[in-house]
Amino acid sequence: MKRHYFDHNATTPIDPRVLDAMMPALREVSGNASSIHSYGQDARRLVEVARLQVAELVHCDSKELVFTGSGTEADNLAILGAVRAAKGEQKHVVTTAIEHPAVLQTCQQLEYEGVAVDYVDVGPSGIVALDDVRTALRPETVLVSVMHANNELGTIQPIAEIAEAAHEVGALFHTDAVQSAGKLPIDVAALGVDLLALSGHKLYAPKGVGALYVRNGVDIEKIQFGGGHERGRRPGTENVSGIVGLGAAAQLAAENLATEADRQGALRDRLEQGILQSVADCWVNASDSPRTPNTTNIGFNGIEGEPLLIALDLKGFAVASGAACSSGVVEPSHVLLAIGLDKSTARSCLRFSIGKGTTEVEVESLLDMLPQVVERLRALAPAQTDA
Amino acid sequence: MPKDLIAVAMSGGVDSSVVAAMLHAEGQPIVGMTMQLWNQQRIPELIPEGGASGRCCSLDDVYDARHVAQTVGIPFYVVNFEDRFEKEVVAPFVEDYISGRTPIPCTICNNLIKFDQFLDMAKQVGAETIATGHYARIERDETTGRWLLRKGVDESRDQSYFLFGLTQDQLSRSSFPLGGMQKDEVRALAHKLNVPVADKGESREICFVPNGDYAQFVEKYLDEKGDRTVSQGVVVDAEGNELAEHGGVHHFTVGQRKGLGVALGKPAYVTEIRPATGEVVVGSKEALHRTSFEIERLNWISIPRLDEPLRVKAKIRYQFRARAATIRPTADPGRVAVEFDAPQLAITPGQAAVFYHGDSVIGGGWIV
Numbered sequence: 112m113k114r115h116y117f118d119h120n121a122t123t124p125i126d127p128r129v130l131d132a133m134m135p136a137l138r139e140v141s142g143n144a145s146s147i148h149s150y151g152q153d154a155r156r157l158v159e160v161a162r163l164q165v166a167e168l169v170h171c172d173s174k175e176l177v178f179t180g181s182g183t184e185a186d187n188l189a190i191l192g193a194v195r196a197a198k199g200e201q202k203h204v205v206t207t208a209i210e211h212p213a214v215l216q217t218c219q220q221l222e223y224e225g226v227a228v229d230y231v232d233v234g235p236s237g238i239v240a241l242d243d244v245r246t247a248l249r250p251e252t253v254l255v256s257v258m259h260a261n262n263e264l265g266t267i268q269p270i271a272e273i274a275e276a277a278h279e280v281g282a283l284f285h286t287d288a289v290q291s292a293g294k295l296p297i298d299v300a301a302l303g304v305d306l307l308a309l310s311g312h313k314l315y316a317p318k319g320v321g322a323l324y325v326r327n328g329v330d331i332e333k334i335q336f337g338g339g340h341e342r343g344r345r346p347g348t349e350n351v352s353g354i355v356g357l358g359a360a361a362q363l364a365a366e367n368l369a370t371e372a373d374r375q376g377a378l379r380d381r382l383e384q385g386i387l388q389s390v391a392d393c394w395v396n397a398s399d400s401p402r403t404p405n406t407t408n409i410g411f412n413g414i415e416g417e418p419l420l421i422a423l424d425l426k427g428f429a430v431a432s433g434a435a436c437s438s439g440v441v442e443p444s445h446v447l448l449a450i451g452l453d454k455s456t457a458r459s460c461l462r463f464s465i466g467k468g469t470t471e472v473e474v475e476s477l478l479d480m481l482p483q484v485v486e487r488l489r490a491l492a493p494a495q496t497d498a
Numbered sequence: 499m500p501k502d503l504i505a506v507a508m509s510g511g512v513d514s515s516v517v518a519a520m521l522h523a524e525g526q527p528i529v530g531m532t533m534q535l536w537n538q539q540r541i542p543e544l545i546p547e548g549g550a551s552g553r554c555c556s557l558d559d560v561y562d563a564r565h566v567a568q569t570v571g572i573p574f575y576v577v578n579f580e581d582r583f584e585k586e587v588v589a590p591f592v593e594d595y596i597s598g599r600t601p602i603p604c605t606i607c608n609n610l611i612k613f614d615q616f617l618d619m620a621k622q623v624g625a626e627t628i629a630t631g632h633y634a635r636i637e638r639d640e641t642t643g644r645w646l647l648r649k650g651v652d653e654s655r656d657q658s659y660f661l662f663g664l665t666q667d668q669l670s671r672s673s674f675p676l677g678g679m680q681k682d683e684v685r686a687l688a689h690k691l692n693v694p695v696a697d698k699g700e701s702r703e704i705c706f707v708p709n710g711d712y713a714q715f716v717e718k719y720l721d722e723k724g725d726r727t728v729s730q731g732v733v734v735d736a737e738g739n740e741l742a743e744h745g746g747v748h749h750f751t752v753g754q755r756k757g758l759g760v761a762l763g764k765p766a767y768v769t770e771i772r773p774a775t776g777e778v779v780v781g782s783k784e785a786l787h788r789t790s791f792e793i794e795r796l797n798w799i800s801i802p803r804l805d806e807p808l809r810v811k812a813k814i815r816y817q818f819r820a821r822a823a824t825i826r827p828t829a830d831p832g833r834v835a836v837e838f839d840a841p842q843l844a845i846t847p848g849q850a851a852v853f854y855h856g857d858s859v860i861g862g863g864w865i866v
Binding site: 488 | 503529531573575577578618619621622623624
């Protein structure tokens with residue numbers, strides 16, 4: 112069966128050019144990047160080239176980048192590290208209700224440790240209102256964390272404005288840019304962020320590598336212990352091949368950002384319009400908000416997303432409903448609940464996310480398949496309520 | 499013509515894993531699905547030492563089911579039925595206990611979840627029929643056109659008692675591939691087909707009460723809901739004399755001998771539970787004997803309905819050898835009168851009475 116992947120917000124395949132770039136690091140460069148000898152220096156050289164490549168993607172100084180084992184780790188390091196390093200008896204953090212669990216659960220951990228956290232709501236637009244953040248800010252606020260682009264809706268948050276507001280009360284500003292890095296232009300200075308997390312496997316690098324931008328002069332505590340790697344901020348022997356992959360992927364993303372955004376945006380719009388035209392009674396969530404060009408989240412009135420996802424997968428189309436969790440259980444998405452959908456409406460939504468490899472032919476074959484599957488499920492729906 | 503897709507309900511245990519492996523080996527297109535029914539972490543006090551593996555819905559079992567599906571090489575999904583399970587199975591279970599009844603959640607789960615919501619889900623993903631690891635057999639009676647439910651060939655494993663509530667439509671869309679096999683054969687087949695969980699132990703407890711302490715579950719659940727607390731009561735004898743205080747009627751089941759907190763000089767059994775007054779009546783073993791009772795919420799399998807008295811073998815709980823009885827229609831069409839030939843111990847409200855003709859299930863209902 113021919114398979115089609117419409118779940119690039121979950122992860123992306125490794126770009127063959129990225130893999131090519133990684134191979135020497137796997138085959139030939141065997142040293143520990145922290146070793147003094149020539150083997151170590153060879154590895155260090157690769158790591159530092161990659162650091163420059165990532166720095167170019169987000170427009171920062173390469174010294175401001177810390178490589179991590181994942182986007183989740185980068186978010187953890189940013190939030191725990193910044194809050195623990197902050198001074199004050201009473202610490203307060205502001206974040207939003209639509210963050211990724213990597214941020215939400217880290218904030219919950221802080222609450223457990225005695226830090227006050229406010230989770231700012233969003234409306235149906237899926238965009239955090241600047242005024243709501245301002246209202247939540249307090250003199251003792253030490254960190255504001257707002258994601259750049261939402262993973263489920265694609266909605267782009269007004270980062271620059273919120274960062275400025277955070278700075279006005281003396282708080283640091285962190286953004287989870289896992290879903291925007293490689294999809295949207297990122298300039299850390301223009302955004303005014305102090306901390307920015309990104310992940311390799313969302314931009315065609317391998318899994319198991321991420322990076323955290325830490326603005327020069329910003330003090331964060333390390334959250335794991337064991338060595339002086341990454342200027343003491345992230346102990347642990349560097350994953351050289353993964354870091355090389357992230358560097359190569361960042362370079363490719365930077366080079367093709369505008370053309371891919373246009374191409375994927377056109378495919379996404381075609382998919383969205385095609386579904387709205389061929390399937391009755393469906394809608395696009397947060398359709399009027401600025402969104403990442405590859406993402407659309409569509410609700411199908413009267414049916415459950417779970418069987419729809421399974422039925423589509425059995426026909427070779429991989430899509431997502433809500434955020435996948437480790438046990439593979441499909442729970443109603445906290446993001447969709449946050450934009451005001453009730454539980455059952457949230458369960459009727461699917462996320463389609465396009466990538467570099469997605470073709471027009473694939474979009475058309477999805478459009479051929481989807482209406483009949485939705486219709487079949489709707490025809491079965493009354494039987495379920497009778498039972 | 500390609501065969502139609504079948505959905506296999508996979509619990510992560512040996513039986514349903516073998517079903518998946520054998521159907522796949524026969525070239526049958528299948529999709530494996532595990533029902534997520536209950537979050538064990540909700541009441542962590544009930545997880546026994548060493549974890550809740552072997553009880554459905556623990557993460558370990560989902561892991562096992564997925565591992566089996568991947569080894570066998572079939573598509574696999576976890577489907578979340580937690581909301582419906584709590585509403586249809588868990589809440590009534592608790593309600594039964596605090597109302598002095600002794601429920602059978604597995605039968606309710608079969609009727610309303612496994613052979614209802616799961617069947618619906620199967621149909622929605624494109625599978626018209628489901629297969630499960632139950633030890634029972636489904637056959638079509640060609641003369642009457644009715645779907646029959648027969649005991650599993652391995653009588654020691656037979657689960658037909660828990661399946662008496664299945665409708666003709668549910669039976670027509672289900673299959674029990676292990677119904678004709680002995681448990682030993684199933685284990686052997688598991689090894690032969692390289693099923694990873696071939697030597698896994700078995701669960702005997704109700705899946706959402708992994709440590710088997712129902713009273714504790716009832717209390718923790720009501721506690722979590724915060725809308726009600728269990729009421730204390732007294733243990734009385736047949737004459738109404740107070741013998742002891744107790745912590746709530748949910749601690750008791752008719753026929754219970756242990757944990758009564760009374761000393762009568764001879765073995766005492768719970769003979770009756772009066773939820774309205776909180777009284778638990780105890781008496782001698784003889785006082786537990788009854789011959790007749792009524793059932794409600796009927797379901798018929800081999801017959802369309804009961805029009806006249808019928809001689810049957812009746813089973814009044816799972817661990818009970820079926821004994822001769824006569825069942826009769828009553829003035830109330832929703833009820834049937836059951837009369838054993840000889841008195842039986844502990845006819846317990848809340849349990850199911852299931853009637854057999856040979857190894858074929860005639861039907862049954864819930865003891866009033």
